[in-house]
Amino acid sequence: MYFTYIQISKFDIVQRLVLYKTGDVRSFYRYNSSWINIWSVPKDLCFVYDICGAYGACNRNNLQFCSCLEGFKPKDKHAWFLQDWWSSGCLRSSPLYCSPINSTTDGFLQKNDISLAKEKAVSYSQYPTLPTCRSACLENCSCKAFDLTNSTPPICRMWFGDLFNVRVASNSQPVFLRMAASELQQSISNGGSNQGRVLSISLPVSTAFILVLAFLVIIFLLRRHGMLGKGGDMEGHELLSASLRTFTYKELRIATNNFRDKLGKGAFGSVFKGSLPDDTLVAVKKLRGL
Known part of the structure; x- marks a missing residue:
């Protein structure tokens, strides 16, 4: 072009x-x-072709506008965390079985908040109901998603191969994503449903207190064993500096989803829940001033 x-x-x-x-x-x-x-x-980066890669959903309203669909994980976590490169896309957390004989091996998760590229869909008029459309998609291992149009008569649309150009859209037509039965069951057991309800996880304020307390205990033990000096002990300071990793403000902002989930607050600032690229949960304290 x-x-x-x-x-x-x-x-x-x-x-x-x-x-x-x-x-x-x-x-x-x-x-x-x-x-x-x-x-x-384009004005909207979500219109850039394949910007989030396979099975990545684009949301222009988020700080990190690419996210993996439920049941998937980033192929390159480090690149996604740094907002450096998203087109590597996402991978399935659990592989599909693709067994039309045993219909319990794969299932479908209903999503009401995404839209798929309509130009990539293949339409079938011979499957005018949800059960027939679902069965037809399940019998084809290459079928990764389907939906049923609101037209008269309804048209069954199927998406084959990897899903690209997925966009987050409110009040969109229900889309059914193919998932392994284990992933589908896990979604339901964690509080979700086959309607694709968004899961929300909250941590009590005591989590931040426990993390701070653990850090103080480590400092106390290091000082007790002479590994961390007091005052002007530069040898201990160098040991501590060499063992800790520094993070940029951008990394912390992404890790905390722009400081969205507050765990608590004190006289000097607030503590927010965060997650590193290796899925390690952290508490980030944002000071009120310098």
Whole structure:
């Protein structure tokens, strides 16, 4: 794909076009000693083809706008955590059995908050009901999702192969995602349902207190054994600095989903729940001031 443009201004304007790795193109012009962004396409990054990769859903309202569908996990957790590259997509947490003889090996999770690329769907008029449409999709191992249109008569639409260009959309038509029976059962046992209800996990404020207490105990033990010096003991300070990893503000903001889930607050700031790329739960304290 390509595009051209013609500069019709009589003034000598220096311009440049930048193609970003997220897939959007931006135009800049030189003003004094600065570059001014005058336009970009597309306006919505979720319209960039394959921006979240296979089984990744795009939500323009989120800080990290790519997320894996339920039952999937990022193929490259580190890249997703740093918001560096999403097109690697997601992998299934549990493989499909694809056994049409035993219908209990695979199932379908109903999602009411996503939309699939309609141009990739294959339509069938001979399966005008949900049971017939479901059975037809289940019998084909390549069928990964289906839905039933609201038209008269209803049309059964199926998506074959990996799912790309999934978007988060409110009040969308129900879509049924194919999942392994174990993943489907786990979703239900964790409080979900085959309606695709979003799971919400909350931790008590005592979790933050326990983490802080554990940190203080470690400091006490290190000092007791002479591994961590007091005051101006630079040897102990270097040992502690070498054993701890520093995080950038961007990493902490992503880990806490923009400081969304507050565990508690004190005189110096608030504590938020976070999750690192390796799924380690952490408590992040955001200070009120410097």
